[in-house]
Amino acid sequence: MSHDTLNRTATPARPETGGATATATMAPAAPAPDVATSGRPAPGTGSPAKPSGHANSHAQTGTKTDAKADAKSDAKADAKAKPRDAFFDNAKYLAIVLVAMGHSWEPLRDGSRTAAALYITVYAFHMPAFIIISGYFSRSFDMRKDRLQRLITGVAVPYILFEVAYTLFKKWADDDPGYPISLTDPWYLTWFLLALFVWRLTTPLWKIVRWPVPLALSIAVLASLSPDIGDDMDLQRVLQFLPFFVIGLSLRPEHFKLVRRKKARILAVPVFAAALVFAYWAAPRMNAAWFYHRDAAQELAAPWWSGAVMTLAMFGCSLVLVACFFAWIPGRTMWCTALGAGTLYGYLLHGFLAKGSRFWDWYDNPWMHTPWGAVLLTLIAGTVVTLLCTPPIQRTFRWAMEPKMTWAFKKDPVGMARTRT
Template sequence: MRLPIPRQRPRARRASRDPHWDNIRYFSGVLVVFGHVMDSVADRDGLRWLYIASWAMRVPVFVMVAGYFSRADTLTPREARRLIESVLVPYLAIGLLHSLQRHHYDGGEWTFYTAEPGWGLWFLLSLLCWRAALPYLAQLRYPLATSVFVALLVGYIADIGAYLSLSRTFTFLPFFLLGWRLRQGWFRDAMVALWSRYAALGVIAATLVIAWVVRHEVQLGWLFMKGPYGQGHLLDAPFAWVTRAGALAVGFVVALAFIRLVPRRHLPVISYLGAGGLYMYLLHPLMLRPLLERYGVDWVGPWPEQAALLLFALALATALATPPVRWLLRPLVQPRIGWLFRTGTAPAPRDPGPGADKGATSGSPERQLDVARPV
């Protein structure tokens, strides 16, 4: 007698990742690492040109990715736990490592770099503020236009600077809201139309040419946006806002063109590594500082040496996004600290909701910067 074979329940399918956004994470993350290795040698013509030309494709795009995977839901206890576990705890943990490194290399009085975030950490602190404020900003009639106005206004407030990353939180907020609007369907048809591909190619080509022409006129402080007008060599009041407005406008156009040109299909290796974009972004300063302290970058001179520096940055960025590194350092970048919270506040997976890309993964915006599984 043949026994009946019990039917197995089909396994719940993981929400699939959108390869388009994983590709964007990888390319923009690599450019962020490029920017940091070029910081102290931006006086070399080639590197200065690349630094200026790629600015809008680096941090503005990374901020737009965070906005794209954010929701304007009310901040419930579960959402609060998401922010604490995915943003605040990694910010404090990595900030402690930055502090230990700085104390080791610089000596002097011990300083815990939390109030004034260390290299690249401002992004997490700003992300915490953006995500917490989004439900309230979404109630405004024109949230994006309002954020641009505020970004221009805060440059006149002397007390808003690097402390708690306030200046960058306000000035990069428009990019966060633009990413959120993209998720809601802004420019959806235009971003897939054939004409927009050629327009985007023209924008990127013009950016590369213009950046070369104006490389010595553009002052890098215009792009940092980490302090009030009058610092970082911005124009003096009352027309200092014009420079920042121009930078924001260029950032919007070039970032959208970059997103349009990044392939939407799955790219071997690239799409896979793009899931580790946040690891790439947060960990590379900790890897770079010992190398720069030991070897420096004074050896960088002509074009071959500049190319070698960029190849090193590419290798470092790629290595930090690989699965072994992510597995090893997950407790630092994506900690699980359920013991800290009351029961009943565990984050649950959510449906992407109306207007979302069907290929995009559900889950918290912070984890969507990186991993495939919803939380």
């Protein structure tokens, strides 16, 4: 699930959450004020008297003074951060909690139909919700230098670091020394960072096409029919989840207000209840791998045409459940709101425990498969991922999640001039 989306990409202050990380607002910088149109008389106007050398000097001095004042004002405006929106931080935090809970339920599905139904329901909407938020906060992305730098430091660098870290962890914890490090074949949770990098780079293209969502959905359908795409860059997931990112790019604040009305909150209750009932019925009959969007239909032992049917059907179901999820998200500041800025940390770091629990056979204990064991496991998963989103963890791992890396980029002459002014 961010980085800029899970974390920064999905916060109004700056570019992601969630994933968790998850995905930040990249608002366009204000243009430098034009002295000739800033409400002050242009030099050399207002008096018909013949200008003298002294007058010219005075006019030039005034122009320079005005320019300095404008530069200072512009620098202050750029430095002033937009306030965070509590709604999106709450949404990212609750979504990352559901991610961790879903991972804790995965080994319980074979012995518990209830766990399988909850797992299917959560997987139908938690990643689409993260991706929609990531797309929403990518609307202003362009190829401007500072935004490309944030994309590299906030998405590409964490992807490389955690892809290597996860691979080394698997070699050690799973006793698999031959498992290769591959930056083109993301393992476990890192696929979201690679996908977000690709999606965000394509943002300018989606802004110029006339029907972006139908086009993205057509690409997803074609991907589900194409088993030859392979595993490189997890391209199936990149393409099959693409419509949700493009929907996020197309949304406006009024669309979120629409699903947060009281009527929508009430309507979401029976809709979500119906989804749980259907999931309980479908759990023993349906291949849960459809929800991962990482395989073509033929790779799931299904006829080729079922890829198109399932892609469209699941797209519609996911959108409905995402709307229900957003309808229940509080818009006020709560105890967990501040944790929404750390969803990338929770997303990437909890993966070591989630995978470690399998490598170290924690689920072999029969008590874990009892109802009380499942409840306790769910609470532990929610608590652990919450702790991993806290400020102390963010400060500890910021060097990997949000490196500044000023040494790696050329100096911006315009920015340096403004700073000197």
